[in-house]
Amino acid sequence: MGGDGYRVGIDFGTSNTAAVLAFPDGRVRPLIFDGSPLLPSAVFAEPLPAEPSAVSADPSPAEFLAADPSPSGVAPAAGGLLVGRDATHAARTRPDCFEPHPKRCVDDGTVLLGGRSVPVPELIRAVLRRVAGEAARVAGAPVSRAVLTCPVGWGTARREVLLRAARAEFAEVTLVTEPVAAATYFVAVAGGRVPVGASVMVYDLGAGTFDASVVRRTAGGFEVLAAEGLPDVGGLDIDAAVFASLGRTYGERDPAAWARLAAPADRADQRAARALWDDVRHGKEMLSRAPRTTVHVPLFDDDAPLGREEVEELAAPILERTVALSGRVLAAAGVAAAGLTGLFLVGGSSRMPLVGRLLHRHLGVAPTVVEQPELVVAEGSLHARPIAAPPGEAAPPGPDWPGEPPPPPEPVEPRRRLSPRVLAAVGLAVALLATTAAVLLHQWREPPAADLARLPPAFGDDCRRGAASDLPGATAALHCPGPTGDAVVGLFADRAAVDTAYDQAVRESGGTPGEGDCGTDGRGEHRYPDTGPARGRVLCYQEAGTATFLWTDDETATLSRAVSSTEDVPGLREAWRAWTGSPDFPTAEEGELAALVSLQGCRRAGVADLDDFAGAVAAVTCQPNAPGATEVSYFRFPSLEALRGAMDARVAVTGAGPGVDCADGKAPGFSGTRRFDLRSADLGVLSCHPGPRSTLVMEWSVEALLVAGRAVGTDAAALAGWWRGSFGPPVARIVEAVNAASTPPFPSAEERALLGHIPERTRVNCLRPSAEQRRVNVGAAPVVAAVVCGPTSGARIVFYYRFADVASMRRSYGSGDDGGKDCTRLPDGFNGESRYSRGGATGRLRCGQSENGNRYLEWTTDQLAVQAFAFQGGDPFAMIDWWRHDAGPVLTPR
Incomplete structure (x- = not known):
């Protein structure tokens, strides 16, 4: 597979960069970076050895742009620049070497990172190099054509910084303004109806900046009628408002400690401040989906409650500036709000529910939103007309405008005219040959309808026949296309036959059941998906340069296999996720469970935990709310029978001593199992046992809520003390559930x-x-x-x-x-x-x-x-x- 015919659209953002790859056959898919379509734009400069010339060896911005040591006109990027999540991870130990928002530095020339002066174009190039590498991995060869977006207000100097950095990684680079790319997306991709001559507004609220634009559709695309931006308004400024609000509370409690977070002087304080800023951002983002959360405040070791209403109150003055500016841009464009064909929201910060409410209230126009507003600009750029080239330069070729039919071809005079009879005979012969070939090809490739009906839904209907021997024991096999190659789907007589074939594969691979995580690694065996009811089991392993994913589907009695080289394990893993499905966290069930236990920092529990509690439909792992436990997880079950079955299985596996009370942590060998109560009302089972790596584990059930819990610690007395005070959801919720389940319901008259x-x-x-x-x-x-x-x-x-x-x-x-x-x-x-x-x-x-x-x-x-x-x-x-x-x-x- 080569890179010819591929194009990548890139939205280089303040906080995150999004990239979308267009395939030669017209397919479009976002590039995935470390499991996410968003690549943090952050850059970390690895500290250089302490040499006298270390800093002076870096070129100045002018030298970087003027020098032409490579055909692209950009000096080779210095080594040791990490980007994305690698950068944010490294910043935990050396925050002074970290630049989280290179785009905000576009006018700065150079940035000092850990004593090293790095040109801003070099920072941008490092991010784009990561995009180019991922595009090449998916395409199978380097992708030479790229479309980059930039704010409409950027002048020639800023655009030149972006172009020079991009041309170091791509042979052909074009620029598209962000509002034009966004408007084009809503027409070309989202199916919006914008007639020629109609106008739309693009409200682009990113992490670092805000831009409002009014664009009008023309026969060739979109033209910008008016645009204005606020360089000091974005999601980061809302984060700063939340940070300042915390400062008003914690600054009064301990002014010196808060000063270390607000103006960190050493690396330890810088790490603590970075952790707080990250938690503030994550908390704010979570409030787009949940009504409340908490923010951990380092140095104070406290968890500050944070509610959606509180954040909206802090964000309102900031967002009102964007709404006011939107009104001014409409006036400058000479377009009334009622005359807009659409109001399009893009940028990750536009997810805040308050954004849509304020715009609707002040402009009287209901905004149009999409599921992933962060990807709108990147994908729209692939369909949009590029920025006109400067005088003296040829305009780069742009994509065809969607919906505009190509001009009819010029008539060509044939060298010799054939008679109508000959033409008819030739046409009939060609038609017969084509029909015969199509029938034969269809019979060879098209599986029987009954086989297609048994396919897991994610494979679609474009699979073809394969040999049953492709998966021993299968009655038939289908080959289904995927992003990294075909998956072979074996159809078996029944589930028992599937289990027999799968168990044999596990034994032959040397895998250990219930260990590893195929969703994050290339080796493991466990149930899937990683949330909700189990659909089957998956085995992933590597040998002799080959990576294999093998998984069952209990409902369809199928066993599927996908193979790639070990170098492409991430791509194979993403393909498997696409085939089997794994919804974003939190699902409705996970959100309800996290809200029920009322703990902070909840995330999806690992698949190994779900394997331990078979039958659970949701599981979360959260930060303990008190000392004594190092980790706590909760599992939600669909029925009391399923919960009790899981607890009985856990007791059997761990061998916890029956009838032994371990609630005080004094059970011999920390091993015991018995029922426990709340003020004499029976709640469930408590079990204690030693865990792996010298840990201790307490597991319990709250039957009225259909919830099981697991806490891990290292000190028996401390862990038991944590459990006695914090064993489950708030007591009021437990009491409510127990009373509702009482016979008769409590209270009677x-x-x-x-x-x-x-x-x-x-x-x-x-x-x-x-x-x-x-x-x-x-x-x-x-x-x-x-x-x-x-x-x-x-x-x-x-x-x-x-x-x-x-x-x-x-x-x-x-x-x-x-x-x-x-x-x-x-x-x-x-x-x-x-x-x-x-x-x-x-x-x-x-x-x-x-x-x-x-x-x-x-x-x-x-x-x-x-x-x-x-x-x-x-x-x-x-x-x-x-x-x-x-x-x-x-x-x-x-």
Whole structure:
């Protein structure tokens, strides 16, 4: 495969660069960089050895542009420039060598990176070299033709910087302005209807700049009627507003620590500041999909909550400037907002929901958005007319304008005219030959309809027949085209036959089931996809210079195989992902699970984790919210049966000791399994066992929510302490689910009446106590209603039992000692019993302390026939103060 006929469209952006490759056959696909269509435009200059000439050896910007040491007219880029995610990764240790936004430096000439003066064109060339390399990898040979976009307001000098850098990597380079490329995309690709003579507005909000343009469609493309930009407005400025808002909070808490983040002086502080800026950006982007998130603040070791409304309030003054400018550009173009055929949003920062709302409110035009606004300009450039060449230069050839038919060919006089009869005979013969060839080719290539119906949907309908021997055990085989070559799809008699063939392949490859990750590496075996219900299993391995992906589809009883050279593992991996599908994070189920557990930094859990919890439909791994655990993951199941089956399988695999309570971290060998409860309400199973690499693992289920959890740590006591305080979703959500699943649903009419007598400050997360707990507290005495609540300011757990009459209550309480000590006077050892009178209520009050130091209160209320117990109390004074004011029950319902 050669690079002739390929073209690459490149949108070199402030924060990210997007590139789209056009194939000779008309297909178009975005280039993928490290698994993403967006390549960070960041550049990292690797530190040079400390030599006297190290800095002076770098050319000046003028020398860089004027010198012509290579045919392209650009000095060869100095070694040691990392770009994209490699650059951002390296910047963690040497932030002084890092330039995250080269495009903003276009007028600076040179940039000082780690003591090294690097010309800006060299930074740009480094990014474009990465694009050229990926394009060559996909095309099979270097791609010589490139179309680059630039802001409409860039003059000759800026364009020349971009052109000279690009011509060092591509033989033929043309420029297209960004608004023209965007408008062309909406017509040529998105199917928008813009008649000749009609005008549209392009609202381009990127990371570093904003541009508003009004363009009019002509017979040859689009012309710019008016354009204006704001060089100081973009997503980065919204990030800065969020950063400043955090500073107002944390600067007051510790001015010196915040100053280290706001103006870092050394490398450690620079790393911390970079981490905060990155987290602010990621949090802002997440709020386009979710209503709230958190931002980790280094040096303070704190997690700041961040909500969509808060960010929109901070962003509103910035975005209002863009809306005002859009109105001025419309006026300058002489076009009324009502006269626009379209208002197109492009640039990653236009994803903010507030953008569309403000534009609609002020201009009265509903904006048009696309799924990936970051790719609009790059793909549109491939269809747009280039910028006119300067005087004296020939204009480079541009693509045909979509929808404009080519002119009819000039008539050519034939050398000899044939008679109509001869022409008819020749035409008939050609038609017969073509028909015969087509039928034979169709019969050879076209699979039977029944075989096509069994194909996994992602393969489409352009597969052809293959030999069944291509996959041993298959009844038929199909060859389906893909970006890196054909995939062979074997059709098997049933799923058992598929499993037999697949298991044999796993054994022959030497792979270990349940290890590795084919989605990120070239070796592994696991279920797929990496979220949602499993569709099958995948095996990937490498041997003798060949990389292989082999995967099953349970529903269609097929086994597919794709092969490439080991040098093209990334391409093969992306092809496999395209065939099998893996939605972006978070899916709806993952988003709901992350919101349920209310933790920060959640990401999709690894496929190995999903393999451990078979049957889960979503899994996330999040940052622990307290010390003790190093990592915590949660798994959501479709049914209680699936959850219990997964937990039973985990206990069987790990061999955790049955009936052993490990909640305190003291189980021998950190091995134990038993059910656990929340204030006597049964929740699920807790299991503990040693993990790999000297780790400890706690796994548990919350059956009412159909959720399982896994926490990993290294210290038994600390990990168990984390679990006791943070084992799952917020307690209120657990309580709500437990009560809804109760039979009958909690609260019943009698329980609701009892709750009405409990003060609001104690009426917290109330449940129905278990039958066993009732037996422990009040024996076999019949009760009308029972509730348990907590925690409170006086005790963590409080039980209330209402009896049918006072006599039953008193029998349950037992005999009292009128001469006993008054608990409200805080007797020695907090041990006493006496009558009390409080707020019109009378009864008996007992206080005590158990052997393990836990304090308790027990009291009766004669007027309501209620007996109450408060366990796990704190300071005696706090307990009695709570009992006097907030324990109840009160005589008048609240």
